[in-house]
Amino acid sequence: MAIEAGLIAIGAGLAIGLTGIATALAQKEIGSAAAGAVAENEKVFGKLLIYMVLPETIVLFGLVIAFMLMQKI
Amino acid sequence: MPKQDVKPTRTELIEMKRKIALSQRGYKLLKMKRDGLIMEFFKTLSKAKDVRAKMTQDYVLAEDRLVVAKCVEGEAVVNSAAFAIGHNPSVTMGTKNVMGVVVPTKIESETAKRRVDQKGYGVVGMSARINEAANAYEQLVEDIILAAELETTLKRLVDEIEKTKRRVNALEFKVMPELQESESFIRLRLEEMERENVFRLKKIKTKGQKARKRPVT
Amino acid sequence: MFKPKEMGRAVIIGPKPMMKQTVDLLHKMEVAHILDFVPLEGETEIWIGAPENSSASLNEKLVKMRSGAKLIGLEDWAAPGIEKLSIDEVEKNLDMKIRTVELNILSASEAKSRIEEQLKRIEERICELRPFGGIGIPLENCRGYDGVSVFAGRVSDIKKLEQAISKLTDEYELFSAHGEKSQIALFVANNHRETAAKLLSECGYEEMRVPDGSGIPSRLIAEQESHKLGLLEKEDNAKKSIAELRKRHAQFILASEEYLSAEVQKAEAPVRFATTEHSFIIDCWIPRAKLGEIRSALETATDMEVCLEEIHISHEDEPPVLLDNPKAVKPFEFLLDAYSTPSYYEIDPSIILSFVFPLFFGFMIGDVGYGLLMIASGIAAMRLFGKDESMKSIGWCLMVSGIFASLFGVLLFGDMFGLTFQSGAHSVEGEVVYTWSSILGMDIPIKSLIHKTEASGVTQLLVISVIAGYVHIFIGLLFGIINEWKHDKKHAFGKAALMMILTGLFIFMMNMAGGILARWLESFKGSAPWVFDKLAPALSAGLTIGGMAVPYSTLALSLAGTALLVSSIGLIGLIEVLEISGHLVSYTRLAAIGVAKGAMAMAFNTLGIGMIASGNIAIGIFGVVVLVAMQMLVFVLGSMSSGIQAIRLQYVEFFMKFYKGGGTKFKPFGYERKYTIEKSGKAD
């Protein structure tokens, strides 16, 4: 049981960690582009925010999965 | 010549007649010269008119091209290109004689026009608009030199015509009438003197006849 | 409310002599959104109008006044209570005053920039000299030799250099000063030049130009420094005199700038019109309700010479958008504009936005303490930046969100600054848990219905998030159907199909969370027996696929929805199924952010309160400092991320279901006056 619980916990950790990295990678480029555009024109901030936060859904999937896993411990 | 200064002598009369003949000949000659000059003047004038019209036209064009160059490339770039023009075209002027009038003429004509590779700036990367402005101004310089030559000629001619005209007029309206007047004065005077002489002789003659008729008492 | 104000398209036609009067009237009424005339290719009869003759000089004065305002720093100067000037007064001595102001400002700013120039030069000189400061030889000795080569610059390893050089020759002289990197001046006989250069480069040599001038560098630096001090004082005086000018002329410059701007706008208005030889045509949008009023005003002012004609709006026309919302909702319009102004023909979601955005924002914060802080900062923003329209809106949004946060804090989470009022039901034995009740030693009767930092609380939050998401997306799809209905019925059916799939998915998820729902709904059980006895079991009845219970209703709805989707917009619609499931999950960020913020606050609280409670005074004081700083951090970070996520849920998950945007804002021809008052005689 203890080993099983440990494995589940590791799985949950990986789910969050890896999706977090994925989100970060995606946001890096988008963020730098958004920073560039906003530096010139603040008005596009709203539109860029969408692009900027789009990848965050990835980490949320990770979070949900992790949470569902944690329920099983 | 005031007539009182004239000595009514026969020699003087002969002299007068000679003078009149001379001035008549001079008058004719001057009149011919005047007409010739006027003809030359009109000939040059029409040429000058053409040149001047062309110059004005080229000037407008050059101005326009320069404005365009300045507009498109900016004043700074045009100025910079102008710095590149290293040498100034030179003109050596000579003279020629038209009916005794000395008029200028271009003897050594180094053309102001240069091809794009001779203008002083590099061709590669040069703006065509600046080059066109330069071309137009070079053409204008050419025009100006030609116009200067013609117009100076015109001016000299006009001076000469004026002078000649004055001389002709002086001969016609002053010298010749005066001479003729003096001549006629002398002639009349001489005639008068002759008449007087005849009268005097007649008088002496009648006096002698009377004396002969009445014996001396 | 859900629609922008109705617009009418009007064409105003009149003879040219009447143009000025027409422009003046329209400018004053501020109701016409003028469309710039675009000349057609090859058209010769109708062309763009020429500006009024007065525009050249007006523009020139305006340029000068704006420049003057900038030079004396009027722009970023908060104008405290400047009195309005009447236009008569501005007009009366405009020319004369502009000339004086211009001269004053010009001389003052030139004096200042001269001093700044000198200062800059001195700075540069000092910069240039500084590397040589440590070398005690006069500058003139560093150059101008025939037989000797001089190397001046920095090396990284001076000892190595010295050894190497001394080995090479003794016809050298090395001056050095030690700093971060050693500065040297090396004199070598010319015949050793090449080898010396090689040696130097091995020692990390970096050449520096020997500055011009003569004298010992350190002395020169001191000289320059004293010079600089004098100049700094002068600069200070210059600044003071500019501040003086600012005080003296602020009112006039602001008023004249405004007056001139408005006049220029009027004088240049013909540039936006179409004109023929004798007449002008203005093409504009006017709120339909005002059309009649404007027509009669124009006719009376110009003796019927100018006429206004309404023309039929075709569907290609994109009327400008003037949103029509109640006052409390208006501030939320800026959130809409930051995304894109809605198109004239679609639903204006401002009202939903004005409710859901603060709801989500407040839910994520979910804390009375932070909520009250938000209300306070919102009010502060509105008070402090009263002139700035967008700051005022932000302040309002912050305040409303703060109210929601406080409500959630009190009613749902029982939280204040990350501490619950009462300890949770599932507290682990032996763990120290601080609550307001335990700290203050009294029982505060505010319960935490949901405990953010406990596993069960998180599950509950997730369920709430999904419910919120379902409702939100559902509304979005509903709007989508309404928008598309007039436009393209197929797309409307597609949206309906998505609705079905979404509902199926939602039932599936709720079925999974059945236990939690059952607990919440326990108390309602008696009141609606039909729902609980018939509907709920019917919805949740199903089969187990791969260990997951899938209700029949989900299957039925999904299949029906997919069939409808594919038949209405084709296979490409299946991508939207994926998207919509993703979007539903996306709402779990409501829970995630709330939990993350709560956990962060709790951690800092445990740390800080632990330090305060340690008994040691020093640690206690430090604990207070840490606690306050950390609380501020949590507040700022929390409200920033919550705010952004709350907006994102609107923009991405909500708007993508129906919102097109791309509308043009209604911009009436006119000028908002802040520093001048209309002429009294004309104010009829």
Next chain:
Amino acid sequence: MTGRGNYAYACARVKAKRAMLIPKEAYPRLLAMDVSGIMRFIGESQYSQETQELGIKYTGAETIELVLGKNLAKAHHGVLGFCKGELKELVSAYMRWWDVRNIKTVLRGKRYNAIPEDILKAIVPAGEYDEKYWAGIVRGSSTIEDVIENLKGTEYYGALVKTREKLGGDLSRYENGLEMEYYRRILDSIKPATNAKRTFIDFMRDEIDLVNFRTLFMTKFDGVEPKKIIGMLIPGGKMGKEDLHALANTDGFGQFMELLRNTAAYPAIKDEISQVESAGLNGVIRALEKAHAAAVERMSRLHPLSVLPVMNYITRKEAEIENLRIIVRGKASGLDTERIRELIMVM
């Protein structure tokens, strides 16, 4: 400098900048305004800082031209400032053209013996070297030779010395040498190793074509000998060497035009070619420039994360400044609106 370069950031930024340039629709209205109106108009856009600085001394077209010049230098340095790594390397290589231009100005000024202030007025420090550097060069040298010696250490010293040794110290030779050196260096030093460099070289080759065409038109128009023309053509463009030489070797302007008409090498200038004799070269050159700019625009869409959007912005910005200058200067010198409209480059 190494590193891939911050393409996402820089491209987003230049795209935002590009979106804020004066739109095409505004030009008819600008043409209708008066000069001071244009000053106010640009003062409300990207030129506000310069307009506000110089506005109080406003005297008309000169002030606006000053504003435009300052803004151009600022824009260029701004772009260079936010580009990093490989991207910066490429952009700065491109912008060195302004250094070439400035060296040419200094050389010309010295040849003419112009006073340093006049030369400095004609300098636009939009390249690698700043105003101070040029002031140093201009003040610190009195002859062309001095200038060349003072340029020791820059990229162009070698080319200048080579020109002097091979062809003698003739100004036009120096200038041709400098221009050709600029393109040679770019083509030689930047190898198409990465996608960015490939697209950049593609852009430069297109520009070389443009310069070559301009040279051909001017020299052919003035009847320069083909041998000389060939020496002025920059190698490495997209046009084949044979085609270029064939164009250069034609007998007189008429034949040149004939060949150009037949080969359809540049369909963009077809309409304008027929008007060359009457209206001058402006139309053709403009059409070429437009075609070049359109090509960059098109390419920058195909490669949204490359050096091309940056190039496109620079080209556009330069065009905008040129357009504004044309309108302002044209209005100040009394050109009629129709002429001005012909001169500007609106895409």
